[in-house]
Amino acid sequence: MAAPTPVAAPAKQRRIAVLTSGGDAPGMNGAVRAVIRMSIHCGCEAYAVHEGYDGLVQGGDYFRQMFWEDVRGWLSRGGTLIGSARCKAFREREGRLKAAKNMVCLLYTSPSPRDRG
Secondary structure (H helix, E strand, O other): OOOOOOOOOOOOOOEEEOOOOOOOOOHHHHHHHHHHHHHOOOEEEEEOOOOHHHHHHHHHHHEEOOOHHHHHOHOOOOOOOOOEOOOOOHHHHHHHHHHHHHHHHHHHHOOOOOOOO
């Protein structure tokens, strides 16, 4: 009797998050758009962290899954459409730990597609 062949577990889908920090600069929206679209092209889930480091520390609704059509038209728009903010809390260890926890929660939860809150 032949030994059973192991069944490979499905590959876990990777998630990539992008945020902007500091002041606005030309090309920020194009860079965010490129990250989102290349992530999707490579089979990853793409997320935008709105309001920079402040959004990273706050978590929750500041993390939004992005889809291909969400970044349509971004190349011609100025500023940063996902927001950009520095964060005093992130300068302290407690704030960085909270941000890390939010990122881990993003990794191990499965929001439903188009769940925008």
